Amino acid sequence: MAEPGSLGGVSQTEIQQMAEAIGSPPSEAGASLSTRFVRQVSSLVAARSAVGESGEFSVFIRSESLISDLAKVAYSEFPLLMNGQDTVSDRAWISTASLNATYNLTLAWTDQASLYTAVRATGLGHLPALVVDWRPARPLGHFYPDGLGSPDLADRVIFEDIPISEDEMKEAMDNFYNRSLRSPLLIAEGHADRVWSDAAKGIPRDRPEEKIQGRLTDALKSRFARHDVRAEPVTADGRADVIVYRRTLSLQNLPAVQTQWVLELKALCDMTSNGTATGSSHIPEAIKSGLEQVVAYKGQLSALRGAVCCFDMQKKDHGDNAIFNHIAASAQQLGIDLWRWFLFRSTADSRQAKSLVTVTK
Amino acid sequence: MLPADEHLSVRLRARALQLISALEKAGGAAVSGKDLHAFAYLANVLSPLWELEPLDGSILKDDDGPYYPTLQKEIDFLIGNSIVTVVTLERIKAGARNILGASFILNRDKSNSILECINRLPDESRFEVFLLELASAFLEINKDQRDDAALYDAAYSDPAISTGRIVDFAEWVSSTTQNPSWNAAQSFQQYMPAGITLSPAEKLVMYMRLLKRRAHG
Numbered sequence: 403m404a405e406p407g408s409l410g411g412v413s414q415t416e417i418q419q420m421a422e423a424i425g426s427p428p429s430e431a432g433a434s435l436s437t438r439f440v441r442q443v444s445s446l447v448a449a450r451s452a453v454g455e456s457g458e459f460s461v462f463i464r465s466e467s468l469i470s471d472l473a474k475v476a477y478s479e480f481p482l483l484m485n486g487q488d489t490v491s492d493r494a495w496i497s498t499a500s501l502n503a504t505y506n507l508t509l510a511w512t513d514q515a516s517l518y519t520a521v522r523a524t525g526l527g528h529l530p531a532l533v534v535d536w537r538p539a540r541p542l543g544h545f546y547p548d549g550l551g552s553p554d555l556a557d558r559v560i561f562e563d564i565p566i567s568e569d570e571m572k573e574a575m576d577n578f579y580n581r582s583l584r585s586p587l588l589i590a591e592g593h594a595d596r597v598w599s600d601a602a603k604g605i606p607r608d609r610p611e612e613k614i615q616g617r618l619t620d621a622l623k624s625r626f627a628r629h630d631v632r633a634e635p636v637t638a639d640g641r642a643d644v645i646v647y648r649r650t651l652s653l654q655n656l657p658a659v660q661t662q663w664v665l666e667l668k669a670l671c672d673m674t675s676n677g678t679a680t681g682s683s684h685i686p687e688a689i690k691s692g693l694e695q696v697v698a699y700k701g702q703l704s705a706l707r708g709a710v711c712c713f714d715m716q717k718k719d720h721g722d723n724a725i726f727n728h729i730a731a732s733a734q735q736l737g738i739d740l741w742r743w744f745l746f747r748s749t750a751d752s753r754q755a756k757s758l759v760t761v762t763k
Numbered sequence: 764m765l766p767a768d769e770h771l772s773v774r775l776r777a778r779a780l781q782l783i784s785a786l787e788k789a790g791g792a793a794v795s796g797k798d799l800h801a802f803a804y805l806a807n808v809l810s811p812l813w814e815l816e817p818l819d820g821s822i823l824k825d826d827d828g829p830y831y832p833t834l835q836k837e838i839d840f841l842i843g844n845s846i847v848t849v850v851t852l853e854r855i856k857a858g859a860r861n862i863l864g865a866s867f868i869l870n871r872d873k874s875n876s877i878l879e880c881i882n883r884l885p886d887e888s889r890f891e892v893f894l895l896e897l898a899s900a901f902l903e904i905n906k907d908q909r910d911d912a913a914l915y916d917a918a919y920s921d922p923a924i925s926t927g928r929i930v931d932f933a934e935w936v937s938s939t940t941q942n943p944s945w946n947a948a949q950s951f952q953q954y955m956p957a958g959i960t961l962s963p964a965e966k967l968v969m970y971m972r973l974l975k976r977r978a979h980g
Contacts, residue, residue, distance in 0.1 A: 403936055404921060409950065410943025411920025412973065417947060420973045421954030428972075432964035435788060435895060466788040469850070469868050498790030500902060636958040 425657075426649075429623075429630045432616075435499040436530050437624040439464045440545055440559055442484070442501045443532050444627035447541055447561050449486030457491025459517055460534040461550070463526055465496050468503060472496070475524045476508035491536045494521060496529075518550045527551030532559060545624065557581075557621075563628035563648045565706055566662050568739060571646075575711060578621045579743040583614065583713065585752035597669070597715070601747045605677045606715055610669035614713060615643060618667070622646060629662065637702035640695065643667045645703060661705040666696040670725070670742075672716045685716070686728050689740075693729050697736050709739035719744045719755075776837040777881045778818055782806065783847065783869055784878055785894035791902045793850040793866040797828065799838070801913035802901055804829035806894060808918050809970070811938040811945050813893045813963050815886070820933030822919075824926050829913050838867075846873045896964050900971035908978040915977035917943035944970070 404410060409417070430438050443462045465471040477496070480488055483504040494517070497504040509524070511517040521527055528549040535542040543559030546552065557577060560570065582588055586601040597610040607613060615633050622631045622644070629648050634641045644665040652658040670685050692710040700708040710733070712725065726733070726740045733740050746752035782803055786794045807817035822829050841847040848870045855864040882891045904912050913919055918932045921943055932942040939945050948970035952961050961969070 403931060404918070404923070404941050404943050406937070406940040407946055408921070408941070408943045409947050410917035411915070411922055412917040412943070412947045414950065416973065416977075417950045418954055420976060421951050421969065423976075424969055424972060427955070427959060427961055427965040428968045430899070431968040432896070432962055435899075438899065467792070467869070467871050468787075468790070469792050470871055498788070500790045500899060502790045502902060632959075633962075634960060636960060 427632075432619075433623055434620050435466070436464065436545070436547060437620050439497075439499040439501070439530065440532055440543075440624045441627045442499070443534070444543070444559065444561050446484060446486060446490065446501065447534055447543070448628065450490055451541060451561070453486075455489065455491055455536065457489075457536045459492065459514060459536065460490050461494045461517060461521060462532045462534070463494070463496040463507075463521070463549075464530040464532075465498055465526075468496070468498055468505075471526060471529070472505060474526065477505040478508070480504045480506055491534070496526065518553065521550045534561075543627070555581075557625060559624065560626050561628060566626060566629070566646060568707065571663055571707070571709065572739070572741065574622060574625045575618075575741060575743075577625075578618055579713075582617055582621070583743065583745055585746045585749045587749045597713070597745070598747075599675055600677075603677065604673050604715070604717055604747055606669065606671045606673065606675055608675040610671070610713065610715065611643065611667040614667055614669070618665075619644060635703070637699050639698035639702055642695075642699040642703065645699075645705065661703040662707065664696055664699045664703060664705045664708040666692045666699070666708070666710050668692045668710060668712045670712050670714045670716055685725070689726065690729055693733055693736070693738060693740075696738055700738070707737075707739070709741055712740070712742040714742055714744045717747070771833075772837065774818065775834055776840060777877075777887070778803075779834055779837045779841060780846070780869070780874055780878055781881065781887070781891060781894055783867065784874070785891070785898040786902070787869060789895060789898035789902050791898060792868045794868070795866045795910075796835075796838075796864055797855075797910040800830050800834065801828055801910040802898070803831055803834055804913045804919070805901065805916065805971075805974075806897060808916060808932050808942065808944045809897065809948065809967060810890070810893060811933065811942060812948055812967055812970075813889070815890055815893055817933050817938065820938065821929050821931040821935075824919065824924055824928055824930050826926050828910050829919065842867065844873075845870055846877070893967075896967055897971070900968045900975075903971070904975045904978055912971075912974040912978045915974050917947040947973070 484501050494507040494509050495504055496507055509520040511520045528551050530547050531550050532543055532545045541561055543561055545557045545559050548555050586598055589596055597607055597613045599605040599607045619631050619633050626646060629646050631646050633644050635645055642664050645661050646663040647659050647661040650658050650660050668688050672680055674680060696708040696710055722742055725742055782799060783794050786802060804822060807819050810817045842849060847867050849865050849867050851866045853864055854861050882888045901909060918930055924930055948966040951966055951969045955961060
């Protein structure tokens with residue numbers, strides 16, 4: 403029987419040496435398989451871009467059952483593709499999330515349309531796929547989580563580690579909302595931790611921000627594939643909800659971290675998780691506190707940008723102006739973005755808000 | 764209601780499918796029998812890191828590495844029912860003996876619907892996420908050294924427990940403070956820079972990299 407605190411056959415020195423060798427926490431830990439895949443492909447694309455790779459398109463397909471999937475197509479094996487020494491453009495690839503076993507698919511295609519058609523024709527059109535467009539000066543990425551068979555469902559992937567603009571971050575957040583949070587059905591489909599305890603009655607789960615945080619972190623890691631994303635880093639003023647940063651070198655050529663974004667998440671609820679109504683001052687105070695937090699963390703972390711991200715779970719959508727009116731001037735003065743997304747309590751409400759049908763009398 | 768032994772058998776069968784599935788999804792197909800037992804052991808000894816209950820809290824220490832006869836019985840059952848397919852079969856040396864070693868994959872036509880049911884259960888869906896994290900880290904170890912990784916695990920390699928004795932990490936002892944593997948994984952926190960609190964996933968990956976380094980020599 404081991405004594406409490408025993409390290410068994412491992413020594414404390416070994417652990418210390420290992421921790422020092424690893425340095426910072428491994429960025430892939432906790433990521434979904436799709437996000438790991440996107441980040442692995444991004445590393446490969448960066449390596450190939452650095453040696454001047456050009457061409458038209460690459461498609462990387464992620465398999466969870468490689469042996470069965472390979473049985474459907476002709477292929478050749480490229481076990482060392484991750485080393486970055488092989489041309490990847492104008493080819494279709496299939497691999498697992500880690501890219502530790504990679505195969506080049508023998509497909510006949512001449513342009514983007516025939517590439518998508520060729521992949522679908524193999525029966526692999528339902529598998530997650532990342533398409534790289536090599537034609538611009540900097541390659542562009544589109545990730546299809548449901549495969550090339552569902553081309554309408556695509557997420558952009560940023561292959562560069564340059565600062566993320568306000569527009570890019572807002573687009574990423576909008577996409578995350580539209581894909582994962584807009585309606586209770588989307589939340590369930592995403593296999594995310596549910597934010598609603600009873601959506602129809604408007605009762606949230608306890609601390610809905612925490613449920614959103616894990617999923618958002620994964621989505622941002624996938625989109626900004628050359629950046630790192632971390633939840634809950636500690637600062638002297640408390641824990642920031644999400645930061646997006648990149649590892650770089652200081653002017654003295656020493657390893658350094660540049661925090662690009664601080665995101666403070668706020669769920670705006672008019673009910674507690676027990677189903678009782680919150681007071682009228684609760685939401686304005688929560689937003690004001692969010693602004694104070696993001697300003698403090700931005701300063702502590704020397705971040706380039708910050709935003710208060712509000713997930714509005716109230717019964718009625720009052721609009722941005724009414725929600726942010728009391729702090730809008732301060733936020734603008736402090737250079738903090740105020741963003742809000744309304745979480746519908748039913749799929750029907752969500753559909754209706756999109757005004758898909760116009761009734762004429 | 765199922766009798767207790769059948770209940771355990773069904774749970775083990777479900778776990779066997781989850782283990783193979785996680786390794787396959789992370790890129791480890793076809794899964795060798797030895798790797799699967801090593802992976803099953805690591806899943807048991809490290810699951811308390813994610814506040815999950817291990818299916819087996821102890822194991823007989825063997826020079827050849829962890830081996831679960833009850834798990835093997837369920838794998839045989841799954842093969843017999845075409846839910847798992849044997850890909851290779853070869854003679855391998857196990858100490859002084861020669862035994863038949865198999866590698867296998869899931870027959871997705873049959874296993875997918877079963878796995879969907881299993882993973883819909885709240886605790887099991889969390890276990891699936893844990894297994895995928897563990898499998899991704901396990902597969903970073905060189906293929907021919909993966910089964911050795913378990914031999915280098917903190918609890919399994921505890922010099923206080925000799926071969927032929929029981930390694931108890933969660934049966935009669937606390938699965939946390941009296942589990943050397945849990946303690947070792949937690950220890951990484953003290954070497955992190957200020958302001959960084961490691962998540963269970965990060966501790967797991969760092970601990971598995973330690974096993975990788977030990978296995979690679």
